[in-house]
Amino acid sequence: MSQTATLTRSPDWPLQVKSPGSHDWERSATRWLRDLLPARYGSYLTLTRHHALLARHVQLQLQHEMRAVRVALHTSRADLPMMGVAESVIENTIRMYAIELEQLGRLSRGVRLVSEALLVGTPAQRKR
Known part of the structure; x- marks a missing residue:
């Protein structure tokens, strides 16, 4: 089975x-990939014209989003009561952050797969 067939059969392939x-x-x-970035990045032709740069930037963006969600998740119980947020809302917020982390992880795996598929056949990939 070819490498690209293996990639696209993954449940994480978008x-x-x-x-x-x-x-x-x-x-x-x-x-x-472009849709995963904030809209303002759409005007940067360097990203949109170079698959490897686009995929790399999306991966970095997702890593930072995951870090932000983890911080929000881990600080919810301490910070939100001081803001006057009701316990039921805090619990819903924690569930929301947990779901978001799962989704971001799935997106990140998908970006990795797409990036690998885009790089197959490029000079950098052939050197491996």
Whole structure:
């Protein structure tokens, strides 16, 4: 089985991205990656024209989002009562952060898979 077939069969492969080798698959990958970034990044042609840079930046962005959500999760019980937030809202907030961490982890794994697929056949990948 080829490496790209293995990548796309993973449960973490994003549904919005076509299978590598199919018509317009790189465009679907780039669109999906770009959509994971804040809108202001869409104007940076360096990111949108270079798959490796785009995927790297998305991975970094997701890592920072995960770090922020972890901090929010771990400080909720201490900080939110002092802000007058009701216990039931705090519990819902903690659940929300836990769900968000799971989603960000899944996105991060998807970005890694798409990035690997985009790099297959590039000079850097062939050197390995």
